[in-house]
Amino acid sequence: MKILQNKGKFKILALMIGIDGKSPLELIEWAGRTSxxxxxKITKDSAKKFVGMIRKLGHESVLExxxxxxxxTGISRGFTHELVRHRLASYxxxxxxYVDKSDFMVTAPPEKNLKEKIVELNLPNGTKLKISFSDWVNLNEQMYRGLRKAGWIAQDARQILPIGIDSPIVMTANLREWRHVFKLRCNKAAHWEIRILMVKFLKEVKKKIPIIFNDFEIAKDEKSATIKK
Ligand SMILES: Cc1cc2nc3c(=O)[nH]c(=O)nc-3n(C[C@H](O)[C@H](O)[C@H](O)COP(=O)(O)OP(=O)(O)OC[C@H]3O[C@@H](n4cnc5c(N)ncnc54)[C@H](O)[C@@H]3O)c2cc1C
Known part of the structure; x- marks a missing residue:
């Protein structure tokens, strides 16, 4: 059993470039100038200005x-369930x-004391037991492993997995859709797990391709971001 607090990670596997080595901005410029x-008018450094102009004018389809x-990775099924609601992407x-989850990694809220005994359970034998979040994850793990040992296949035993169970995912989307995802998921209203990781990810892409994302402002505490007005 492993409880993950603030362990969510992202890894950029690819940022699309042209077959002739055109950068993402140069690709977008090439497409945009077709209009x-x-x-x-393309020069060595015209792409930044052109794409910046396109973005400011709101012609976001060109960013696609x-x-x-x-x-x-290091994220929960709850996180991925929210992520896959973004329909203009591949996952x-x-x-x-099919994958056995006996290693039982569960994400938990970053600021909670997981060892604190706060919940009293009524046990089937009539006794009571006060347990913590960690204790519960441990019991849940024992139950999952017990079912697997008793011959339940993974797709049956999974019915008792918690929504916090780790669930790696790969997502492909165009830059317009990534802007949309950041807009919704870096907002204060979003769930902490997706919000905190998306803000870290946004910080990285702001460095990689600033022209596409530099209208996003990351809050000082780095727990949210919004588009500058
Ligand atoms: C803070 C927060 C709380 C939420 N709470 C809930 C909740 O309680 N319950 C719940 O069910 N969901 C909830 N959601 C999910 C939300 O309703 C959306 O499903 C999710 O954010 C995906 O966003 P989207 O539909 O804008 O975009 P995407 O699927 O990412 O699509 C991008 C854009 O493309 C366009 N588009 C995509 N598909 C279509 C289409 N079929 N027709 C027309 N235009 C389309 C729209 O302009 C859309 O904004 C929540 C989301 C957030 C951020």
Missing amino acids: YKSHH HSSMIVEF TQQSSR
Whole structure:
């Protein structure tokens, strides 16, 4: 059993570049200039200005001409359930039907004391037992492993897995959709688990391709971000 607090990670597997080595910005510029028949205006450093202008004008469909593939690990099934609601993306997620989850990694709220005995359970033998979050995860793990040992296959035993169970996922989306995901998931209203990791991810892509994401402002505590007005 392992309880993960603040252990969510992202890894950018790919940021789309052209077959001739064009950067994401150059690809977007090339596509965008098709509208104006202005490819002849392309210079070594025209892409930044052009893409910045396109983004500011709100012609966001042009930003769809480059994509990013990202792997998220150390995150829960709750996180991935929220992530896959974004429909304009492709996903591949670890299967809890076929993959045994006996290593039992569960994400937990970062600021809670997980050892504190706060919940009193009524046991089937009529006694009471006060347990902590950690104790419960331990019992849950014993139950899952017990079912597996008793011959239940993973897809049956998974019915008792908690929503906090770790669930690696790979997501591919274009840059317009990533902007949309950051807008919704870095907002204060989003759940802490997805919000905290998305803010870290946003911080990284702001460095990699600032022109696409530099209108996002990350809060001082790095727990949320919004688009600057
Ligand atoms: C803080 C928060 C709380 C939430 N709470 C709940 C909840 O309690 N219950 C719940 O069920 N969901 C909840 N959601 C999920 C939410 O309802 C959306 O399903 C999710 O955010 C995906 O966003 P989206 O639909 O804008 O975009 P995406 O699927 O990422 O699509 C991007 C954009 O493309 C366009 N688009 C995509 N598909 C279509 C389509 N079929 N037709 C027309 N336009 C389309 C829309 O403009 C959309 O905004 C919550 C989300 C957040 C951020």
